[in-house]
Amino acid sequence: MKSFRKELWFETEHRRDYLNITRHVEMCLRESGITEGLCLVNAMHITSSVFINDDEGGLHHDFEIWLEKLAPEKPHSQYRHNGFEDNADAHMKRQLMGREVVVAITEGRLDFGPWEQIFYGEYDGMRRKRVLVKIIGE
Amino acid sequence: MKSFRKELWFETEHRRDYLNITRHVEMCLRESGITEGLCLVNAMHITSSVFINDDEGGLHHDFEIWLEKLAPEKPHSQYRHNGFEDNADAHMKRQLMGREVVVAITEGRLDFGPWEQIFYGEYDGMRRKRVLVKIIGE
Amino acid sequence: MKSFRKELWFETEHRRDYLNITRHVEMCLRESGITEGLCLVNAMHITSSVFINDDEGGLHHDFEIWLEKLAPEKPHSQYRHNGFEDNADAHMKRQLMGREVVVAITEGRLDFGPWEQIFYGEYDGMRRKRVLVKIIGE
Numbered sequence A, B, C: 001m002k003s004f005r006k007e008l009w010f011e012t013e014h015r016r017d018y019l020n021i022t023r024h025v026e027m028c029l030r031e032s033g034i035t036e037g038l039c040l041v042n043a044m045h046i047t048s049s050v051f052i053n054d055d056e057g058g059l060h061h062d063f064e065i066w067l068e069k070l071a072p073e074k075p076h077s078q079y080r081h082n083g084f085e086d087n088a089d090a091h092m093k094r095q096l097m098g099r100e101v102v103v104a105i106t107e108g109r110l111d112f113g114p115w116e117q118i119f120y121g122e123y124d125g126m127r128r129k130r131v132l133v134k135i136i137g138e
Helices: A021-032 A057-072 A089-096 B024-030 B056-069 B088-097 C022-032 C059-071 C086-095
Strands: A002-010 A015-018 A037-043 A046-055 A098-108 A117-122 A129-137 B004-010 B017-020 B036-042 B050-055 B102-107 B117-122 B129-137 C002-010 C019-020 C036-042 C049-055 C100-106 C117-122 C129-137
Touching: A002 A021, A002 C100, A015 B129, A021 A037, A021 A117, A021 A129, A037 B129, A046 A089, A046 A098, A046 B088, A057 A089, A057 A098, A057 B088, A057 C117, A089 B088, A089 C049, A089 C059, A089 C086, A098 B004, A098 B036, A098 B102, A098 B129, A129 C022, A129 C036, A129 C100, B004 B024, B004 C002, B024 B036, B024 B117, B024 B129, B050 B088, B050 B102, B050 C086, B056 B088, B056 C086, B088 B117, B088 C086, B102 C002, B102 C036, B102 C100, B102 C117, C022 C036, C022 C117, C049 C086, C049 C100, C059 C100, C059 C129, C086 C117
Parallel strands: none
Antiparallel strands: A002 A129, A015 A117, A037 A046, A037 A098, A037 A129, A046 A117, B004 B129, B017 B117, B036 B050, B036 B102, B036 B129, B050 B117, C002 C129, C019 C117, C036 C049, C036 C100, C036 C129, C049 C117
């Protein structure tokens, strides 16, 4: 069994943002030399998310509105977590969108359906944060 | 390390539906010959879901009402994604229910608690769509 | 390839509760002797959850309020699942918080960011329930 590990660093311009990181993960896969196995991609921070969905700007705008409806940022004082912090909503948004994805590796490629793309979802950004890529297989 | 891959095809009768796919995954496992490892089951489309919960019709009815409350389909015009499409809500429902499950394989079986069953959750159906089963182990 | 399996048993004092189970998973990892691979931790019951977030009591209080807003327990009669049961809301809360996490194992450790901790989230407790830990690797 082979294994491969890499950290990807990202810093978003806005507090909340979506980055398509599919190519970064594909580069990790090529570097690993693994052709059959599983690839885990997870946020290493608890106020951000890794998920698979559509690379369409309208949808990302809809996600912003929708997550603000289900887990609003403000008023900050509505959350007990926000004594010394202001990011309780980011911890909730990340639960809705998910910490991680596991992707099948088949014949040296991310084994994806036609529209699957991997995103880093940031809910408390404007600082450097990490995503972990771990691949095991042969 | 052994690996196994299979696509399962489904077409639901309704726009939204739940199919118990546990037996399909068990047949994949038997076919794979793998007795110890991990089994990934994921929707290959970004408007459907794979999740583990109870095989109880009342609960699936409750899911339908609940998901429509949290991410309503209509009016279609409320979502920017719906310029040429009408399925923005399906992208959101799938985030709430999840893209994938990873199941332990132990002694040749899906290592499940008493009520765990695998479901395909469809939010934009009435067309052929796929689920990927990938098993790695020995 | 090595594999390791263990069930962890928990009984919470309240209907809903959060337990930090990181140390239990670390003990499994040590016992397994595996230093490179993947670790799956999943609820074996369909009214509880395993997730990764912050070990901060204020946040867990916020989760309680928030999940009750998105998937309220009462009135029990609002859910069709609650003919002979009263826990439909717990099936929904577990969907929001997730069934499982997959954690990378690197150099014999859970490969975590600075604040990642593993929690058992209980939504229908006060009885003995199980979490499965399955580790594969070398």
